Amino acid sequence: MILCIAVTAGFKNQSQIGNAYGTAVVIVMLVTTFLMVPVMLLVWKSHWILVVIFLVLSLTVELPYFTACINKVDQGGWVPLVIAITFFVIMHVWHFCTVKRYEFEMHSKVSMAWILGLGPSLGLVRVPGIGFVYTELASGVPHIFSHFVTNLPAIHSVVVFVCVKYLPVYTVPAEERFIMKRIGPKNYHMFRCVARYGYKDIHKKDDNFEKMLLDRLLIFVRLESMMDGYSDSEDLTVMEHKAKRSTRSLQLIEKAGGNNTMSSTGDLSYSSSQDSIVLAKSPLTGNSLTRYSSQTPGDELEFLNRSKDAGVVHFLGNTVVQARRDSGILKKVAVNYVYAFLRKMCRENSVIFNVPHESLLNVGQIYYI
Incomplete structure (x- = not known):
């Protein structure tokens, strides 16, 4: 509204306003x-002949006006x-910095095989509770996770x-x-967990994202315990087919970097991805294998409920993107000032998904692009 008032007040007569309006239309x-x-x-x-006819008729009317x-x-x-x-420059700066930030996260992610090679405790102290680690990567371990456990094991x-x-x-x-x-x-x-939303999906204030995840x-x-109960070879073949389909779908998500064209399918919830395949090759001790084989689905559900009662914490990356010192002046202005201002103007994921403030833990990092 302020921009409209400023443009209207800046013109000296109605003729210039009409010219500006005509150019925009x-x-x-x-x-x-x-x-x-x-x-x-x-x-x-449509047939290409109809497309050509539409294009010729439309341009015949519009080109004289243009x-x-x-x-x-x-x-x-x-x-x-x-x-x-x-607005084109602003959108280009946002797109450029977002892509560079995603490429940096892809390059600095930690191999899942290395993490699981540390054993069930991951070489850390496992405290009661559930931790949701938010990331833009559909595979691998995000850098914020390794950064957090390095400083707080x-x-x-x-x-x-x-x-x-x-x-x-x-x-x-x-x-x-x-x-x-x-x-x-x-x-x-x-x-x-990969949460998928369409461009028309609205995050309502009464939606409890944490409850939906749990x-x-x-x-x-x-469902996994039900799948483990299948012993018929035909059923196992069906499950393997679903696993292969889900693996290909998740690979498309990772390659597209968040802008994939994958269609929604319900059987993806039974998937085992690249992470699970790699994990089977990770070194495990004899005690780990014993505990794994002796654990029943009921015990795991009880363990999850106890962890839920102990508390839930959401880990979000509070990343700051800055230009390298040897970058040009235009890049420094675009990254350090324009993109930083746009990031501050946008809502964070904690606000979008109604994450309770007392359960939020931001992990700060600086990315140099």
Whole structure:
């Protein structure tokens, strides 16, 4: 509103306002026309002749208007162009820094095989409770986790790596929203959860994200115990087929970096991913194998309930992105000031998912890009 008032007050007459408005409308019409072409070809599956006819008819009307507006750029038509370029620069800075931050996390992630090679205790003190570690990675151990345990060698008895992904689909049904999988043997008590949302899914204030995660974790353990009870070879073949499908789907999530086009499937909750496959190769002691084989599903459910009663903690990475010292002036301004300001203006995941403040633990890090 302030920008509209400033633009209106800045013009000296109605003619310049009309030129600015006309330029903005014509640009919107041209962009809409060109975006309709891939929609007709890829979504509607229209014949290419119909696409050409639509494009020719639309441009026949729009190009004369566009030519007329070009002649009036110096008479007020420059305002929407300046505003468009400004927003383009802001979006480019946000996209560039976000991609660089994700690449840094991918490069600095810790191998899951190395973590599990430390044994069920992970070389740490396992305290009662459940720890949700939020990360943008669909595989591997995020750098914030290794950074935390290096400075404070203690972690909860149950660890769940939570990855929130926004898919290019309208909405994801609630029953298909969470992909839960186990990491390593049962006595490690480590899981990974991928929460998927569509671009129209709204996070309501009364939604309890923590409760949904805990309920999904308990359901997964129960379903896993039912799967372990299958002894028929045909049933095992079906389960192996589902595991292969889920593995390919999770690989697509990791390759896309959060912008994958994977379709929603309900059987992904039974998945065993690359992490689980790698874990089978990790060195285990004889005592670990004994505890793993002797643990029953009822004991694990009771253990999860006791850990839930002991308390839940959410680990979020409070990362600060800065430009390297040898970077240029433009990059330093874009990263250290523009991107930092945009990050402060955006809501954090703790606010989006209604994480209780008393259960929140931020792990600070500085990324140099």
